[in-house]
Amino acid sequence: VFASVEDPIDETAVRALSDSLASARQTATTAANAASNLSLITVSTTLEYGAQISQEESNIYGLVTLQVPSAIVPSESKSIALSRVPIDLVCVVDQSGSMSGMKMRLLKQTLVYIVEQLNDFD
Numbered sequence: 001v002f003a004s005v006e007d008p009i010d011e012t013a014v015r016a017l018s019d020s021l022a023s024a025r026q027t028a029t030t031a032a033n034a035a036s037n038l039s040l041i042t043v044s045t046t047l048e049y050g051a052q053i054s055q056e057e058s059n060i061y062g063l064v065t066l067q068v069p070s071a072i073v074p075s076e077s078k079s080i081a082l083s084r085v086p087i088d089l090v091c092v093v094d095q096s097g098s099m100s101g102m103k104m105r106l107l108k109q110t111l112v113y114i115v116e117q118l119n120d121f122d
Contacts, residue, residue: 024086024121042067086121089114 048061091111099107 021086021121028086041069086119089118089122 044065044067046063046065052058052060091114093107093111095104
């Protein structure tokens, strides 16, 4: 829900969240800088079809997955937790008529999956 003129903003909650994010980012940065052997981002792709005739024009759906290295950060329970660097994510969604039916259902399922992968620091 986006804040509007009718929706007052809880400045204390926003400040607390901002402080938590800043702390998590600082911890992740410190951990990354301290590591002598940093992992790289792993990229994998999955295509709808294993092969396609090159002379035919067609749309092929694919999935690109980026896996970032994990970082060790302190959790609220004062123990060490394995996490990842917080992310800011923007999804651009096509809602035109061509996305009706099954395409829109798959898009919604994908967006739900993405949201489920986020954590409190994202």
